[in-house]
Amino acid sequence: MVQKFNNHIVTDLPFLKEKKLLVACSGGLDSVVLVHLCAALDFDFTLAHCNFSLRGAESDGDEEFVRQLASKLGVECFVEQFDTGHYAETQRLSVQMAARELRYQWFDELLQSKRLDYILTAHHADDSLETFLINLSRGTGIEGLLGIPEVNGTIVRPLLPFSRKEILAFAESEGIEWREDGSNASTAYLRNKIRHEVVPHLKELHPAFLQNFQNTQHFLGQTNDLVINHLKELKQKMFRHEKGVVKIQISELEKLQPLDAYLYGLLSEYGFTEWNDVKSLLGAMSGKQLISKTHRLLKDRDCLMLSKIEIKANTSYAVHLNETTSDLPIKLKLEEWKTLGETAENVVFLDKEKLNFPLVLRNWKKGDYFYPFGMRGKKKLSKFFKDEKMDLISKEKQWLLCSDEEIVWVLGKRADERFKVEESTQEIVKITWHT
Amino acid sequence: MVQKFNNHIVTDLPFLKEKKLLVACSGGLDSVVLVHLCAALDFDFTLAHCNFSLRGAESDGDEEFVRQLASKLGVECFVEQFDTGHYAETQRLSVQMAARELRYQWFDELLQSKRLDYILTAHHADDSLETFLINLSRGTGIEGLLGIPEVNGTIVRPLLPFSRKEILAFAESEGIEWREDGSNASTAYLRNKIRHEVVPHLKELHPAFLQNFQNTQHFLGQTNDLVINHLKELKQKMFRHEKGVVKIQISELEKLQPLDAYLYGLLSEYGFTEWNDVKSLLGAMSGKQLISKTHRLLKDRDCLMLSKIEIKANTSYAVHLNETTSDLPIKLKLEEWKTLGETAENVVFLDKEKLNFPLVLRNWKKGDYFYPFGMRGKKKLSKFFKDEKMDLISKEKQWLLCSDEEIVWVLGKRADERFKVEESTQEIVKITWHT
Numbered sequence: 001m002v003q004k005f006n007n008h009i010v011t012d013l014p015f016l017k018e019k020k021l022l023v024a025c026s027g028g029l030d031s032v033v034l035v036h037l038c039a040a041l042d043f044d045f046t047l048a049h050c051n052f053s054l055r056g057a058e059s060d061g062d063e064e065f066v067r068q069l070a071s072k073l074g075v076e077c078f079v080e081q082f083d084t085g086h087y088a089e090t091q092r093l094s095v096q097m098a099a100r101e102l103r104y105q106w107f108d109e110l111l112q113s114k115r116l117d118y119i120l121t122a123h124h125a126d127d128s129l130e131t132f133l134i135n136l137s138r139g140t141g142i143e144g145l146l147g148i149p150e151v152n153g154t155i156v157r158p159l160l161p162f163s164r165k166e167i168l169a170f171a172e173s174e175g176i177e178w179r180e181d182g183s184n185a186s187t188a189y190l191r192n193k194i195r196h197e198v199v200p201h202l203k204e205l206h207p208a209f210l211q212n213f214q215n216t217q218h219f220l221g222q223t224n225d226l227v228i229n230h231l232k233e234l235k236q237k238m239f240r241h242e243k244g245v246v247k248i249q250i251s252e253l254e255k256l257q258p259l260d261a262y263l264y265g266l267l268s269e270y271g272f273t274e275w276n277d278v279k280s281l282l283g284a285m286s287g288k289q290l291i292s293k294t295h296r297l298l299k300d301r302d303c304l305m306l307s308k309i310e311i312k313a314n315t316s317y318a319v320h321l322n323e324t325t326s327d328l329p330i331k332l333k334l335e336e337w338k339t340l341g342e343t344a345e346n347v348v349f350l351d352k353e354k355l356n357f358p359l360v361l362r363n364w365k366k367g368d369y370f371y372p373f374g375m376r377g378k379k380k381l382s383k384f385f386k387d388e389k390m391d392l393i394s395k396e397k398q399w400l401l402c403s404d405e406e407i408v409w410v411l412g413k414r415a416d417e418r419f420k421v422e423e424s425t426q427e428i429v430k431i432t433w434h435t
Numbered sequence: 436m437v438q439k440f441n442n443h444i445v446t447d448l449p450f451l452k453e454k455k456l457l458v459a460c461s462g463g464l465d466s467v468v469l470v471h472l473c474a475a476l477d478f479d480f481t482l483a484h485c486n487f488s489l490r491g492a493e494s495d496g497d498e499e500f501v502r503q504l505a506s507k508l509g510v511e512c513f514v515e516q517f518d519t520g521h522y523a524e525t526q527r528l529s530v531q532m533a534a535r536e537l538r539y540q541w542f543d544e545l546l547q548s549k550r551l552d553y554i555l556t557a558h559h560a561d562d563s564l565e566t567f568l569i570n571l572s573r574g575t576g577i578e579g580l581l582g583i584p585e586v587n588g589t590i591v592r593p594l595l596p597f598s599r600k601e602i603l604a605f606a607e608s609e610g611i612e613w614r615e616d617g618s619n620a621s622t623a624y625l626r627n628k629i630r631h632e633v634v635p636h637l638k639e640l641h642p643a644f645l646q647n648f649q650n651t652q653h654f655l656g657q658t659n660d661l662v663i664n665h666l667k668e669l670k671q672k673m674f675r676h677e678k679g680v681v682k683i684q685i686s687e688l689e690k691l692q693p694l695d696a697y698l699y700g701l702l703s704e705y706g707f708t709e710w711n712d713v714k715s716l717l718g719a720m721s722g723k724q725l726i727s728k729t730h731r732l733l734k735d736r737d738c739l740m741l742s743k744i745e746i747k748a749n750t751s752y753a754v755h756l757n758e759t760t761s762d763l764p765i766k767l768k769l770e771e772w773k774t775l776g777e778t779a780e781n782v783v784f785l786d787k788e789k790l791n792f793p794l795v796l797r798n799w800k801k802g803d804y805f806y807p808f809g810m811r812g813k814k815k816l817s818k819f820f821k822d823e824k825m826d827l828i829s830k831e832k833q834w835l836l837c838s839d840e841e842i843v844w845v846l847g848k849r850a851d852e853r854f855k856v857e858e859s860t861q862e863i864v865k866i867t868w869h870t
Binding site: 133134136137138139140141142144145190193194197198201202204205206208209211212213215216219220222223224225226227229230231233257258260261262265 | 568569571572573574575576577579580625628629632633636637639640641643644646647648650651654655657658659660661662664665666668692693695696697700
């Protein structure tokens with residue numbers, strides 16, 4: 001029994017031998033067996049225990065158990081207490097998701113600060129089956145039916161091929177002690193309901209159910225790889241990169257069948273997972289757009305334009321006289337000047353006395369208007385943009401230089417009539433945009 | 436409740452209205468509800484009942500029930516008795532598979548002989564879930580996790596979106612009577628075990644479990660469509676068609692990752708489902724081959740050669756003197772001739788007295804040898820083929836003309852020394868191969 005576990009690790013995960021490992025240990029059966037395996041294999045490891053403070057004295061008992069296990073084995077043990085309930089509330093997560101996030105955040109910190117190489121967790125075949133059934137119960141795509149990878153970046157799961165039953169047999173044959181997790185015994189959680197009520201019946205359907213299930217997940221993983229390859233080829237063919245924007249010909253998209261699945265496959269990685277919305281966008285008027293957390297998808301005549309949303313820490317910046325900006329998104333130089341020089345796309349001359357310093361650099365907002373240089377009246381910026389035939393993304397990227405609330409210069413496009421140098425002007429400011 | 440069922444059929448299966456339908460009816464809940472639906476919708480339908488003779492008097496009771504149902508509704512009813520047990524035994528099938536084959540064979544016959552348009556069966560959402568779980572228990576790929584299509588050729592399944600529970604509620608609300616299937620109550624069959632022990636617990640995991648499951652199957656179906664498109668594109672790029680043989684460059688195959696999945700995906704439709712065998716073939720010696728039920732896959736230097744196995748009703752044919760063959764795979768003409776004419780690739784002249792008529796046309800078999808024309812000794816045909824640098828498929832397609840067991844002519848290649856026209860020859864036979 002022990003041999004079977006050792007063999008798997010030595011044969012399939014040989015790189016662990018020479019590394020510094022962090023073994024996540026709750027004190028429960030699976031992780032305690034993993035710890036004993038690491039000790040038996042003479043690995044260089046330390047323990048990490050998360051106390052999620054969810055079960056009062058029981059949680060503290062687990063912590064104490066892990067500390068003692070570490071000291072018995074003569075290895076170091078890191079312990080961290082989390083206020084999981086609070087985190088879940090503030091982050092609007094389920095308690096299980098919150099615990100998961102806290103756990104991996106802390107492991108990553110430990111890995112970096114202690115210069116360790118890999119985190120080992122005790123996930124096993126039954127965990128994969130449970131996750132599969134949870135996702136199935138909620139409705140999912142192929143991704144939700146795939147297994148957890150045995151090696152994923154710095155996270156390694158050496159027990160993944162083994163069943164809970166095998167792990168239990170291992171523990172019993174070696175006289176290993178562990179802490180029963182009180183929450184396992186109840187069916188309060190979906191996972192426990194699956195573990196105790198669904199899985200035992202499933203396993204009765206076939207003597208090799210779990211092995212067959214692992215094969216199925218392996219095949220599904222390969223099928224998913226084919227899909228990934230297919231979509232990658234399609235993207236190479238269809239996505240035209242132009243100045244930070246990806247242009248996609250709508251007529252080419254519409255050829256793809258099934259369209260829903262292709263829209264999802266091509267655009268989900270940019271946060272557009274509602275293919276129905278994307279489908280309506282294909283036939284929408286120019287200018288319509290979808291916004292994901294990270295990207296913007298804009299319909300522009302016969303194309304979709306995909307661009308990253310730039311996260312602006314601050315949407316307006318102060319620009320001082322006699323200074324060249326250095327930590328702003330663009331470089332502006334404001335100088336006092338003697339005479340009116342030649343205006344250019346990136347240079348304007350303005351009447352200093354009409355301006356209130358510091359000036360303000362910001363993007364367009366709804367309702368903006370200005371008095372275009374050389375014209376008598378005022379004009380809405382939206383109208384000005386339209387006349388300039390600017391697409392939505394260019395509009396959003398457009399910088400404006402303002403004096404208080406009044407627009408002084410639509411950068412690169414037009415200055416404002418109100419601030420122009422006149423005969424009466426006493427002092428001139430030259431503004432240069434170093435593009 | 437009734438409205439929900441009617442709406443679905445009227446909206447999503449409008450083509451049924453004008454057609455002649457055959458409704459498969461076991462007498463059980465699902466199919467009896469389907470029959471009542473067809474009646475309520477005023478469809479033009481007849482019933483078909485299979486008596487599989489598996490449950491003695493109970494089976495006969497079912498038959499009687501369906502006959503009475505038909506007569507109550509004033510529709511025709513076809514009944515067929517099957518000896519399922521015997522068929523299963525002789526065809527080496529499970530009883531369930533045997534019943535399935537017999538059923539659909541008979542339905543097809545009825546469709547043709549009675550000039551009907553569609554077969555309606557009562558499969559519903561729970562059936563799909565059960566099939567999914569059966570395949571999952573055995574281990575499967577994505578195809579095993581897909582649903583049954585609602586319309587598949589001439590088979591239509593109007594109840595597919597509905598659960599067994601909804602169908603039951605329908606029957607109860609309408610006071611519909613049906614026969615309880617005795618085999619349903621036991622857990623003797625895998626499907627019944629799933630139905631009674633696994634599915635109820637699964638459905639407790641989520642209030643919309645079955646709907647979510649249908650969505651999952653829909654998504655998996657679309658993913659599978661993407662894979663099919665991908666493989667189709669690959670085949671167009673990689674499969675070179677030459678004279679009934681498909682040549683595939685091994686170096687191109689080997690670039691594909693994951694290779695196993697690609698080998699399976701590209702070659703499974705030709706019956707090569709053991710990708711492991713195909714993988715070894717890539718690196719095997721020239722001449723190694725795999726044979727499926729329908730195809731041959733031959734390693735030939737840097738290529739795999741895929742060809743259909745031609746099914747020969749008879750591997751040897753009689754060829755008579757003074758006759759031109761007309762119903763043989765090739766056209767041969769055997770004429771008595773006066774003088775020795777000019778030999779060609781497709782023409783030989785032989786000594787009539789040395790031949791025993793009718794001659795025999797057949798393919799190569801192991802151990803064949805002949806006396807190549809112009810040479811003194813005999814030569815194994817395998818050696819001759821090798822010297823001619825013939826690939827395996829050409830060898831197998833090679834025709835031989837024999838006198839009893841002795842090879843007279845390796846068609847298109849070489850005649851035999853033993854039957855050549857000599858000075859002493861009295862009568863000559865001219866043989867022409869009209870290619």
